[in-house]
Amino acid sequence: MIHKSRYFSPDLRSVETVADVASMVVNSDGYLELARQKGPSGLHADKSSRTGLGWFKTKAGEVHSRIELADAKGVEFLMDGEVKKLAEKT
Numbered sequence: 001m002i003h004k005s006r007y008f009s010p011d012l013r014s015v016e017t018v019a020d021v022a023s024m025v026v027n028s029d030g031y032l033e034l035a036r037q038k039g040p041s042g043l044h045a046d047k048s049s050r051t052g053l054g055w056f057k058t059k060a061g062e063v064h065s066r067i068e069l070a071d072a073k074g075v076e077f078l079m080d081g082e083v084k085k086l087a088e089k090t
Helices: 018-026 029-045 080-089
Strands: 051-058 063-069 075-077
Touching (some): 018 029, 018 063, 063 075
Antiparallel strands (some): 051 075
16 A cells, blocks of 8 residues: 655655655654654754655555654665656556
């Protein structure tokens, strides 16, 4: 299952507003859990956590464009070729 945002763009060029970024963060289970644990100032001070912006596939097979922790469990980062193939199917 593919969750389409306003535009299904493999290169994420549809990110134009704060709302676009917020929609990417709201789908990020790993990043939100870290934010709950550490709070805003803890996230800012934490230099060990890395995030990535891109298309990700969950264990359930759902595909989202989002901001996610680089080492989030149960999330697979998709390469450009994989995203383009998915876009052609929709």
